[in-house]
Amino acid sequence: MAAAPQRISVEFQPLGRRADVAAGTTILAAARSVGVGLASACGGQGTCGSCRVRVAEGEVTPLSDAERSRLTAAEIARRDRLACQAAPRADVRIEIPPESLTTTQRLQLEGRALEVELDPAVAAFEVSITPPALDDLRADVTRLRDGLEGIDGLAVKRPRIGLAVLAELPPCLRAEDWSVRVAIHRPASEVVAVRPSGSPLLGLAVDLGTTKLAAYLVDLDTGRTVGRAGAMNPQISYGEDVLRRIAHANAGPAESGALREDVAGAVALLAGELCGEIDTDPSAIVDCVFVGNTAMHHLFAGLPVRQLGEAPYVAVVSDPLDLRAADLGLTFAAGARAYLPPLIAGYVGADHVAMLLATGAAERTGTVLALDVGTNTEISLAHDGRLWSCSTASGPAFEGAHITDGMRAAPGAIERVHYRDGGFLVQTVADRPAVGICGSGILDAVAEALRAGIIDTRGTLSHSHPLVTGHNGRAACVLVPAARTGHRRDIVFTRSDVSEIQLAKGAIRAGTALLLEAAGIDAAQLDEIIVAGAFGTYLDVRSAIRIGLLPDLSEDRFRQVGNAAGAGACQLLISRERRRLAVELAGRAQYLELTTHPAFEQHFIAAMGF
Amino acid sequence: MGTLEQLRDAIVEGQAADAVAEMKRGLDEDIPVQTLLDDGLMVAMHRVGQLFEEGEIYVPEMLVSSHAMTAALEVLRPSIVEQGVRSSGRVAIGTVKGDLHDIGKNLVAMMLQGSGFEIDDLGADVYPERFVQAIRDGAEVIGMSALLTTTMTNMREVVEAIGDAGLRDRVAIVVGGAPITQVYADEIGADGYARDASKAVRLVQEVLGRLKATDGRGATTH
Numbered sequence: 001m002a003a004a005p006q007r008i009s010v011e012f013q014p015l016g017r018r019a020d021v022a023a024g025t026t027i028l029a030a031a032r033s034v035g036v037g038l039a040s041a042c043g044g045q046g047t048c049g050s051c052r053v054r055v056a057e058g059e060v061t062p063l064s065d066a067e068r069s070r071l072t073a074a075e076i077a078r079r080d081r082l083a084c085q086a087a088p089r090a091d092v093r094i095e096i097p098p099e100s101l102t103t104t105q106r107l108q109l110e111g112r113a114l115e116v117e118l119d120p121a122v123a124a125f126e127v128s129i130t131p132p133a134l135d136d137l138r139a140d141v142t143r144l145r146d147g148l149e150g151i152d153g154l155a156v157k158r159p160r161i162g163l164a165v166l167a168e169l170p171p172c173l174r175a176e177d178w179s180v181r182v183a184i185h186r187p188a189s190e191v192v193a194v195r196p197s198g199s200p201l202l203g204l205a206v207d208l209g210t211t212k213l214a215a216y217l218v219d220l221d222t223g224r225t226v227g228r229a230g231a232m233n234p235q236i237s238y239g240e241d242v243l244r245r246i247a248h249a250n251a252g253p254a255e256s257g258a259l260r261e262d263v264a265g266a267v268a269l270l271a272g273e274l275c276g277e278i279d280t281d282p283s284a285i286v287d288c289v290f291v292g293n294t295a296m297h298h299l300f301a302g303l304p305v306r307q308l309g310e311a312p313y314v315a316v317v318s319d320p321l322d323l324r325a326a327d328l329g330l331t332f333a334a335g336a337r338a339y340l341p342p343l344i345a346g347y348v349g350a351d352h353v354a355m356l357l358a359t360g361a362a363e364r365t366g367t368v369l370a371l372d373v374g375t376n377t378e379i380s381l382a383h384d385g386r387l388w389s390c391s392t393a394s395g396p397a398f399e400g401a402h403i404t405d406g407m408r409a410a411p412g413a414i415e416r417v418h419y420r421d422g423g424f425l426v427q428t429v430a431d432r433p434a435v436g437i438c439g440s441g442i443l444d445a446v447a448e449a450l451r452a453g454i455i456d457t458r459g460t461l462s463h464s465h466p467l468v469t470g471h472n473g474r475a476a477c478v479l480v481p482a483a484r485t486g487h488r489r490d491i492v493f494t495r496s497d498v499s500e501i502q503l504a505k506g507a508i509r510a511g512t513a514l515l516l517e518a519a520g521i522d523a524a525q526l527d528e529i530i531v532a533g534a535f536g537t538y539l540d541v542r543s544a545i546r547i548g549l550l551p552d553l554s555e556d557r558f559r560q561v562g563n564a565a566g567a568g569a570c571q572l573l574i575s576r577e578r579r580r581l582a583v584e585l586a587g588r589a590q591y592l593e594l595t596t597h598p599a600f601e602q603h604f605i606a607a608m609g610f
Numbered sequence: 611m612g613t614l615e616q617l618r619d620a621i622v623e624g625q626a627a628d629a630v631a632e633m634k635r636g637l638d639e640d641i642p643v644q645t646l647l648d649d650g651l652m653v654a655m656h657r658v659g660q661l662f663e664e665g666e667i668y669v670p671e672m673l674v675s676s677h678a679m680t681a682a683l684e685v686l687r688p689s690i691v692e693q694g695v696r697s698s699g700r701v702a703i704g705t706v707k708g709d710l711h712d713i714g715k716n717l718v719a720m721m722l723q724g725s726g727f728e729i730d731d732l733g734a735d736v737y738p739e740r741f742v743q744a745i746r747d748g749a750e751v752i753g754m755s756a757l758l759t760t761t762m763t764n765m766r767e768v769v770e771a772i773g774d775a776g777l778r779d780r781v782a783i784v785v786g787g788a789p790i791t792q793v794y795a796d797e798i799g800a801d802g803y804a805r806d807a808s809k810a811v812r813l814v815q816e817v818l819g820r821l822k823a824t825d826g827r828g829a830t831t832h
Contacts, residue, residue: 247759247760309759309761310708310758310764311709458670460667460671495665502670605673608674609670
């Protein structure tokens, strides 16, 4: 009897796309089979080197001669390969560097936010200093301090000056003819930079997402955001979720150090890119704010994470960290500062605090529910001056993972689905031919299938519906037939995909229900429901209500706010009052642990049907 | 339609209130406890397992069905205790130290219960010593669960603690949970791994069979 042909799974990161191919298929062919746009200028001859990828995990065929000539020793050492030459021998995970991708992913950068009054922690003061003379031998620093004495609004007496700033001081004073701009971090009463008179003063706000980094360059003189840039979080190569990264960091100081340095390096690149766009360089950055979930926060600050991976999942510190950027390995202005806002719990981080700040969720009167949907969904409920928060394990389904044809929101991803006249109409990211489904698309697909009677209230597919066919021996509903997809294969969703959505929405609804229960109120009493994050912005509220992910309230009560964590980080750069409020909010929040909550499982089960 | 059939349908359909009502009716009609267990609950849960394996139902339905079964079983429990009905075996099950996630573990426990096993549910965040104690209390199978990459490593400690207590031969150890693989189970010296609750039932039956066979051989050589 002939052995069944061996199938190999090829996972492409950072897209999160998977291909199932026969042994002997090259990585390039595998990528094309699932619509992953991998550059290949020479058409797979192994001569151009443009399809360079990294083998993160798994075994592939030995190096070809073409690869030996195209790749450097360093590239070979870090397992770089040419996708057109190498073929997986077993299940593999492949990382595609940005330059090898033909199209870039959509990154969520915008966030609608409240206006705040400009009052940054680091403020700048123009100072004219008397030059030294034979009858005036005061040291440069004494001279600078004396110059600062007469300044209105400085409010700090004789600020400290660190060694790094001291080293820059004499050449700067002399080059600028003794008229300079002195940037002072007012909370610490410290000079962070001495810059040429009239030069801009910049702040950097970064949302350290598990998947993506979003950076904002802010002019601290005007409070305006002057640049935005995004990048994938390079830590993805150590695992897609925070727990894998915690496990990696637990292996030792070299491993945790690498995780820290990777993010610091990516932040430095983003800062350089953003400063370059306005013809300056990162030495103009005098203050930074970093927000992220608690694990990202700890890894970035170089704090131990082991205790975050084990019950009761406690943080090292929940107070804000007011540091020097140099402590984080960042080379900006000589004494540049870095602020990491307070956090609520091990799984409700500073990014959630920043989101609450940006949306004003916990400040307005009335009852507000605010959700940030991701692999972990953080939810807060503000009612009657009180604030409750929880985190619920919703899984990666809404990010396109664990879904048969799932992918992230990259070009060709189905992001909207509508059922009409017996068929599905789809809309894709960048209007490219469909190659997969992203979170908002799978949400729509399930909601529309439910409306069309293709799935029942338990989530079972109706075998009698003409769009339901067999797919690898299991029932599947065809969303886009092969003839109209970018890779000439059907795009489907299966009962298993519906099940993933049920588990995700069950977890989110159970979390919501327990917060409402803690506050002693009913969903109907919610004045506003704020949905943040990339998925939260693109999801169709009606679909989310139809499948029971969000409470059934009139649409005008919902507000979708984009990357509110990034917007909150920008506020923290330009307002000392917002920093004070962040501490107040985080201190006021009552954290509800769901995993041990006696009623969680009942709510979860109850919320799983449609 | 007879009471037993309606009881089975209520469980398969995940209707907890109906399952409870049918179980009460069965007791009122003097259907023997063993029959309610074997032909009611166990047949229903076997059917649920089958539908799951066939891809007809998924974890959400299996959870709902298991809860309906548990609700019906609670109605029957006093009679089971009163009549001293024998179980298929005693399984102590828990989520390992450092991990508070127990929905998956609870599902496995319910599926095992629905197959006639007696369950000693140790809960979540269970320390190795507690698993060891459960063996002393009569458990023949230890089931361990972990959802987190960071806590799965604590399974090894349990296997070692059982070995150190000199109880390894008396018990079969099975493991499961999202990050667990057969390779990992082999590496830590567990007797088996199952990827879902339905396979877990068959695995427990299998390892318990092996354990008893070994015991039998042990007895003849003495």
